[in-house]
Amino acid sequence: MTNTWMDIKNANVILVMGGNAAEAHPVGFKWVVEAKAHNKAKLIVVDPRFNRTASVADVYAPIRAGTDIAFLNGVIRYLLEKDAIQHEYVKAYTNASFIVRDDFKFEDGLFSGYDEKTRTYDKSTWQYEINEMGYANVDETLQSPNCVLNLLKTHVDRYTVEVVSDITGTPKDVYLQICEMIASTATPTRTLTSLYALGWTQHSIGAQNIRTLAIIQLLLGNIGMPGGGVNALRGHSNIQGLTDLGLLSDQLPGYMNLAQDGEATRNAYLEKRTPKPLRPAQINYWYNYSKFHTSLLKAWYGKAATAENDFCFDWLPKVDQVYDGLRAFDRMDQGLMTGYVCQGFNPLASFPNKAKISSALSKLKFLVVMDPLTTETSEFWQNHGEFNEVKPEDIQTEVFRLPTTCFAEEEGSLVNSSRWLQWHWKGAEPPGECRTDIDIMSELFVKIRQLYQQEGGAFAEPILHLHWPYRVPEAPGPDEIAKEFNGYALADIPDPKEPGKLLAKKGQQLSSFAQLQDDGSTASGTWIFCGSWTEAGNQMARRDTSDPTGLGIAPNWAWAWPLNRRILYNRASCDPAGKPWDENRKLIEWDGSKWSGLDVPDFKADAAPESGIMPFIMTNEGVARLFALDKMAEGPFPEHYEPFETPLGTNPLHPNIISNPAARVFDGDKAMLGEHKEYPYVATTYRLTEHFHFWTKHSVINASLQPEQFVEIGETLAKELGIANGERVKVSSKRGHIISVAMVTKRIKALTVAGQTVHQVGIPIHWGFTGATKKGYIANTLTPFLGDANTQTPEFKAFLVKVEKV
């Protein structure tokens, strides 16, 4: 979230699209109800199903799964056509006026630079025109046909109301009503907020869904504003934290990344990641990359990391490609993997195409499962009849199942969707022999280090010299680890502004990442968490509920990254002169000598408005990007591509380029994609109010509330197929089938798309063959094994099935 849960109450219009907050995030959704009740906010819900969020909406629009970009590009067209944009904001704070190279093109569904063989783009034309000073050219009159705003206008021109309605199935009248409501927030004193979740990410064009909304919010001047923003409702309780900590194939903590093959020296690596400002006077915060990176290496390799040895740069692995989950299972299925460890993760249930996952796991030499619960993954080798038809004797994988503690039996911090790090305390001893993840990982490390000490082995240095200063090496304390990721001074850190003064004394906890150094005198394991455990103690454990602004900030409750800032980009909540756009939403302002207010300014505290520094300090041009340059895999502007399994068999906008041309599909999986003639219905997976993923089926009360698997089918389709409510049906895709009860509802209506009727089928995901519910089929038996071109998030939300009465 750029903003926070409580901040939703400040919105005037709330768009829930690509999520179902009332059922998946019910308590967070209370803030939507609060906004409706006390701020007269209007709620718009766009979803294939009339879900419980829709049931309290002011306007609900049905949509064909996987067509959100068409819907939102049409909104952009509407805003530009009606001139419903926040002009001053767009001109000053976005790249609307920047000139793009004149060899940048978009034709027939492809941007310039496409290579069909590798399914990738040469992105060299997706750039600004750069002048002799090294800066991007701009046209402040916005007249140049090659300025971003005009290119955007041209790009979305095809998305007329008729075209949008034809692709999405959304009726024109309700669509126009929604466009009008969104447009009403273009004034500086009204905001739109957007709440989304997996309904936007789990598509082959997932990341672009979110970018399209970001473009809308920038045009409306809603980024940085209380009651605005682009708000991801994250799924798990600490998936925000795990992402911040960089537990991804090519990432490092704090959104840094591993070197690529060929980046031979740390200098070469750093130079690529230390961008030059593209406009005069910009802050370009990633300029500090080397300080964050050096401090990480000092936290990990301690005294072994010195300036002379490049701070052990070569001890970190380099990557030739991203080894994400989908690639891991594909390689596993090819027999290229030996072992796999699942820590609190149930991939047999939560990855696409269960048959492939099962086959892949069967080819491993060993599998380790660390979990508090009996997961399906840990028992993938067991025969559970129709729900898991395998022969244990044929599966040669050794499996270890290690019991872990649950939340109530451990202490530590989790990052919620608002980026708050909240500390929690241990309430009881775990049952039996359960251990914490920290203890298991640490003891395993100590054992492996011991083996390397005794026997030697491949590239042992990083293991032998890993900085491991903990009181009990096999069981580091959460406090010790938290202090390490915060960071501490390894020497006295002089204050560059006041000679003779110190920012921190040797050995002290640091209070801000602005104190980090690149000479090895500071250590910080996760620079964005710097400030969470300072000399003043554990900031994450703070419990002051006061909210002095009344805007829902609670600045002294827990701690938010970065630097306890609650609303990101909040400099943009003021006009260029430093005055709040809206006095009723005053977070910060320029007081004549500094930025002050009740949130931490997302800006240089003493940079006057006349300095020319722009609010988006993490970009090298200082402004937000309507045009994404080379940051996205499939193009700098969002374009509608059909899901890989499309009910139309074509793309009405460009029949030659049907689906995302840059999405990765492994060879073996192409043959596993179904055609609309055989599998005519659009299926989308979803979650229920009573269940959380595959966990709560182990909890008796939740299992009693929703005991049995079902699929949701609209009345028209049910009638066509002769299926009555409660009868059993078989739902099949090219990958497999599930059999369950049919729930026939009015909630999913047939849509008219491109002149034909399209039916959609809803598939709740929560069942499996372990736990306290009735056994059920794993829903991901049906889903295709491919993902978003940027993030590799699987396309769980739009695929094709057929339905038969059993």
Place this chain on the structure above:
Amino acid sequence: MQVNRRQFFKLSAASLGGSTLTALGFSPKEALAEVRTFKLTRTTETRNTCPYCSVACGIILYGLGDRAKNALSEIIHIEGDPDHPVSRGSLCPKGAGLLDFVHSKTRITFPEYRAPGSKAWTRVTWEWALDRIAKLMKADRDQQFITQNDKGQTVNRWTSVGFLAASASSNEAGYITHKVLRSFGLVTLDNQARV
């Protein structure tokens, strides 16, 4: 309760009668009718957050025992924390069932091992399990570690053992996991952000 003077005398007489009878030993009915002690008064409260979704509602764990060294604690009740600025004491149907997750019958409570081709689990010790995993990992790492790619560039990576990281465990667990895995050169790493 509003009590006037006459009622006060009545009540006093009744209670006097009651206590006199008690003194004489005729009190089995009164004893049975005593209000049951509120079960949470003798518990220890612990602040925590819901482990399910990212709203991260505040919760209070009510545990038996007073944290004395020899008193075994047990969570007997969980409810919303009214002080929490986001959830203000609320829990949804998922979070309201947390006690049953803690005490789920399908929790694992000791390490187990399934041998190749076997149809059943065997109970093992932590020592045995971690020793064997450490040896399996080291054997593969020593054999498969890639020091240089085919262009002769130093890459120092290990691709043949992979790891899926938990997304409901703490930052502290995540951080130490990351630190350990990268020291091995492990790159086949993912978390639950996508699914």
